[in-house]
Amino acid sequence: MALTGRAALVAALGVVVVLVAPRPGAALAGVCLVLAAAILVDLALAGSVRPLRLHRSGETLVRLGQQAAVELVVENPGSRRVRGVLRDAWPPSAGASPRVMRLDVPPGERRRLTVTLTPTRRGDRESVAVTVRSVGPLGLAARQGRHRSPWAVRVLPPFLSRKHLPARLARLRELEGRHPALVRGQGTEFDSLREYVVGDDVRSIDWRATARRHDVVVRTWRPERDRRVLIVLDTGRTSAGRVGEAPVPLAGAPSEGGGPVGGHGAAAAARPVPGWPRLDWSMDAALLLSALAARAGDRVDFLAHDRAVRAWVSGASRTELLSSLVNAMAPIEAELVEADSRGMVSAILARAKRRCLVVLLTDLNAAALDEGLMPVLPQLSSRHLVLVAAVSDPRVADMAARKGTAEEVYDAAAAERTRLDRRRITARLRRHGVEVVDAPPEDIAPALADAYLALKAAGRL
């Protein structure tokens, strides 16, 4: 049960009544008894909450940054009207609104309520409970009850870099159009036969076909299709670091309204707003790359790994690839443990039997790579073409460029040190025959796509 503001108001008016009554003691007892009786009557006459039936429908998938509507149908099988308020409780980062809704269901009828979710982070969000408060006819007291009406909404990564896709696809078509090359090379495959025109390389004449057709025929080649691309996402501790500026407001980031860390007050306001985790930028890049590779006719597999395999997507058809990927990525969070590179390499080797392009999305952290990846890299690079893509921190570049005061110079030295380490580890990786893409957060997705196209053009896949 619950009391209402009206009951409190009646009790407050009772104070006045007792004060002016000729027999205050009797008045006190009278007011209290009348109030108690009215509350009991109200409770008895309020519509019952327990037999209510709730049905849900609506969206189950939403991209981060967009809104999802979830509908809740309240059916009242009881004999009394259920009038009051309803709260559909979701986790805070689901961004459910309105928080409390008015409800008025006559007996035997049903009413539809809509909750709009504006999620602030990726992952699965489940409705926790639906609470209904049914107020009695006098408005003094209410029955309150809770129902479980399960519904889950999966918040997918936003794939913001899809704006770069048309340009990359145009370049891919250009590549394919240019390449029906007469030069046979690595990474090309037989495309078709056509008539010889002056200027064609005589080495590409197909003599057998020429003999059959009474005409000189040349073979043409095109970039090889059906290559394999394995995207490996490092979800270890280095992927938790936040860089850049979050393109969608994130849960946990101090916002104007005072987020969960708003308690720090001025200190939080003075510090720069933490951006998006490296993990999310990496996912964005991985989505652009896989969209591009799928269009280019390559097969894309996806592996997320820190100390264990977090997600594995394999053999998805070209049309379903993106939806499988975003579904697999949605619940992945950065684990605050050191990634197990040895385990990651063995997981890759166990899954990729044939030669493929392994795109490793991680951070170029010298200490972490020295301990983890570098000793086991030769195993990987001897069988596969390895591309390491890392998100650099624009804040470090900013710090390195600022040299006004002594404090800034010390910070610049620290930033310079980080960049030096990064350049050295990049150079070492390149010596191992590994391609390296190191770009700031906004550029990592197009840079990775360009690197892929360059490899494709060079026929190195």
Next chain:
Amino acid sequence: MSLTGMGPAETRQSAPTSPTARSLWRASRMAMLLGLLIVAAAVATVALGGGGGPSRRLDPDDTSLAGSKALAQLLRARGVTVDRADSVTRARELARSGDRVLLITDTSYVLDPAGLATIPGDRVVVGDLYRVDLLAPGVRSSAQVGERSREPECPLPAARAAGSAFIGGASFTAPRGATGCYPADDDGWTLVSMPNAGGTTTVVGSGEFMTNRRLAEDGNAALALNLLGSAKAVTWLVEPPEDGAGDTVAGPDGQSVYDLMPPGVGWAVAMAAVAVLVTGLWRGRRLGPVVTERLPVVVRAAETVEGRGRLYRARRARGRAADVLRAGAIDRLLPRLGLAPDAGRNEVVAAVAARTGQDAVQVGAALYGHEPTDDAGLVALAQYLDSIERTVGEH
């Protein structure tokens, strides 16, 4: 995992999760039983413990161990009237009937001790009271002594007849003409009897021998009866009841603040308490549960770099900072100058000097020199390195 595979059914059945009255009763009956037991035990303790309210020491109506109802009963059994008097005025009225003993056990609440001292007749003063010099002129307390069983050792008939008694508390000096009994360890007496204007004044060190606790021991009862039972009646001066506070807060008309209030105010305060309770219940009931969520950690990737910068700053690590800045500058200069990554110092300095047209010694000092001596030197070095890089980039 595909898009279609995870879509839940269009609707799902809901289930009420709030507890029913029956489950609430089942879950809480043990706790309620326990609470009832505790309340019952508390009620029983209070009921059996007797004393409804605080004990009033040496009060003829008090049945607690510190009270003196037993003594009052003994006196009444011997035909002595025991009258409680809670004010000096009342004691004086009673004294008019004559042949009375006035028993004074406490004077701290008496506003007019001098008036008390003028009441004629026998008088028994218990303890080292406030203004005992007025009540028994010439008697002064000399020391605090322990209470224990003492022998009378004096010719006073009342004490001799009673024998040993539990007495002590304060010892008094006896003035000329007075009789001292029950000697204390020093030279004083714990009972002093002396004649006054219309009778006898007896001062005892403590009233412990008159309490319900001690009355049955030694000759306590005998001593008390001998002291008080000599007359036909006893005026027993007691503390006035506390709720009659009108004595102190009364205004000139004898009316207190409470008398001036309308009678409903007290009840209205009670009603206001009820209203506050209802308001609290209204505001305190939450609509549904508090939902918690495990949020991802918020840590900026640049924090380690900033931390390193602060360490440099805190230690004034100019040498380290300069080395790193130089290494970074050389690292960027080498490809622009067309030099191999392992180019030697002289080669680099010569190439930079040639490209920028600056003095080779100065360039050498900047790129490979000593640690700057102060922060200003470090800032100057950083800015000079920047300018070299810019110039090389432009040419």
